[in-house]
Amino acid sequence: MEIMGLPLHPLVVHAVVVLVPLSALAGIVISAWTAARKRYGWLTVAFAAAAAASTFVAQEAGESFAATFARKTEAMETHINLGGTLLVWVIILFVGTAAVMLAQRLIDQQNPRGRVALIAGGVVTAISAVVSIVQVIRIGHSGSAAVWGG
Template identity: 45%
Template sequence: MTTIAGLPLHPLLVHAIVVLAPLAALLGILCAVWPAARRRFVWLLLALATVNLALTPLTIEAGEWLYNRAGAHSPILETHEERGETMLYFSIALMVMAIAVAVLHVLSSRSDKPRTAAAVAVAVLAVVVGVSSIVQVVRIGHSGTEAKWGVIAE
């Protein structure tokens, strides 16, 4: 499926990724560093990361369809296409991070022993994956906006 109601599917799906990926990233960081948030939001985090991961390949495929329908490709459109393809790796990383937070939650709830080393490792993972995912969404979006609307004033 490449269109919906006659509109290209890619820009519609992009809006979901632009919301879901940063939301999962920020929620993952919050859950990783704050146990009270983890107890309350861990399953929401897992759901957001899952939906994001499911929509990412569809968004990439719809973008490739749109890219192939365009005639000549500008260098910035090629940059956008190349950066967009990398989002799958960031979505996978967000899913791995969400799973790690969920595993930490389950292990912590089954035992009274503090799991400090695991908590620190998951927090570091969440911060690295979360921040890099947000940065990549911005980079992809910026190049896509530039490709569509021209150079953006700084």
């Protein structure tokens, strides 16, 4: 997987590094703040979807890129193993933000289940947001160590 002769993985990783933390932080904000949820909620869901898509592409491109190496270093193996953990958390983040917005729709319709759904969606969003941010940092650090040493 290449773009103009450059491996796709290091290029698309930049989208992951921006979109995942942005979606995670925005997800926490919309879970806790009604005004932000009403104004930026669906935008947050869209960013979370883009984060999941870019994470998927980065993971696939990374696996393809790793296959080009005859011998993988311990640092590369660490990066590969950590990299395989992010996608599930980013998908859960997307689901959580979507649940928060659907819960807001129930609240707007005066449905008594809306508050419970909002709390549940907010908890899912908050947990997946924190784990996603931590994993992006860990994966990024291990990738840097694999390339530059350290």
